[in-house]
Amino acid sequence: MTAPVEVSPFEMIAYTGSRVLEDNTVVxxxxxxxxxxxxxxxxxxAPNLNMIFEAGAFASILEQGMPMSVGDTRAFRKACFAKGLCAAFELTQRGYSDYAFIGGAQIDQFGNVCSTYEGGDYLKPRVRFPGSGGAGAMAANCEKTIAIMAxxxxxxxxxxxxxxxIGFGDGSPDYREKAGVLGSGPYRVITNQALFGFDKAxxxxxxxEYLPGKSPEAIQELVDFELIIAPDVxxxxxxxxxxLELLHNQCDTEGLFLKRKVVEK
Structure with a gap:
């Protein structure tokens, strides 16, 4: 019998993120x-998947390796479009991005993401986070939002x-419309132990989906609100x-992200 492949939390998130993306789309x-x-x-x-980078590159060919950041010159290699930050976000406002791929510190049952502060209030937070970056505009303008976090x-x-x-706000059917944002909103939430979607109603x-060896009940214990369980979970x-060889040998060749260690608290 073939021994099971050992998978780290970051490898699991990257691989699941890959599975969620479709061919002939823009992320x-x-x-x-x-x-x-x-x-x-x-x-x-998905060989025809195209990427938008916040610094202004679109549909690059990453033949020089993974960009260290969205402004790395490698992100502009053979790009079809290379203008700047404002132009990149204008593309999303004109409807040219199928997916926004974002992270955050908190997420709630309606897919709203916080990366601003935790505890206290805005002026006197218990913990202050870096903030939106471009994620706020991405979630407001791209067609579907994919969030990743532990x-x-x-x-x-x-x-x-x-x-x-912004996600679905308070869950009301017209929340996003009244807020004046575009797109259909939250689509998937990818974690190291589960894959979530959103109930249409x-x-x-x-x-x-849940990690092999876990159960829906075990996943519920890690969430501070009542989950809906898909009929075909x-x-x-x-x-x-x-x-894994592709992830390490052709994507993150220097191990900057995939080889990070998870610190247990």
């Missing part, structure tokens, strides 16, 4: 795991302390040995 990526996921998708099932109860909260990147977070697909 607005952030630094790190989103770029790695998109590169893996291009190398496997699965922890302190992150998956009933209500975020501050809406940095209630706009609440729904468990779609199933185990997450694990990357093969070949997938």
């Amino acid at each position: 607005f990526v952030g630094t790190g795991l989103p770029i790695i996921a998109a590169m893996h998708a291009q190398l496997t099932h 699965l922890e109860k302190r992150r998956f909260v009933k209500k975020v302390d501050f809406i940095t990147s 209630t706009r609440k977070m729904m468990l779609l 199933k185990e997450m697909a694990l990357p093969t040995k070949e997938d």
Whole structure:
């Protein structure tokens, strides 16, 4: 019998992110795991996937390796479009981005993401985070939002302390329309232990897949609100040995993100 492949949390997030992306679409990526996921998708099932980088590059060919950041010169290699930050966001406002790939510190049951502060209030927070970057505009203008973060109860909260990147707001059907934002809103939430979507009727977070060896009940224990469980909930697909080789040997060749260690608290 073949021994099971050992997969780290970051490898799991990158691989699952790749699976979620589709061919012939455009994704607005952030630094790190989103770029790695998109590169893996291009190398496997989505060769015609194109990336937008916040600094202004569109549809680059990343033949010089993974950009260290969205402003790395490698992100502009053979780009079809290379103008600047404002032009990149204008593309999303004109409807040219199918996916926004963002991160954050907190997320709630309606897919609102906080990356501004935690605890206290805006002027006197307990913890201050870096803020939106471009994520707020990405979530407001791209067609679908994909969020990535570690699965922890302190992150998956009933209500975020501050809406940095808009989701479905309070869950009302016309919230996004009244807020004046574009796109259909939150689509997937990718974690190291589960893949979530959103129920169309209630706009609440729904468990779609869970890590092999876990269970829906175990995932619920890590979330501070009641999850909807998909009728066809199933185990997450694990990357093969070949997938891991692609991730390490052609995507994150220097191990800047995939080789990071998870600190248990």
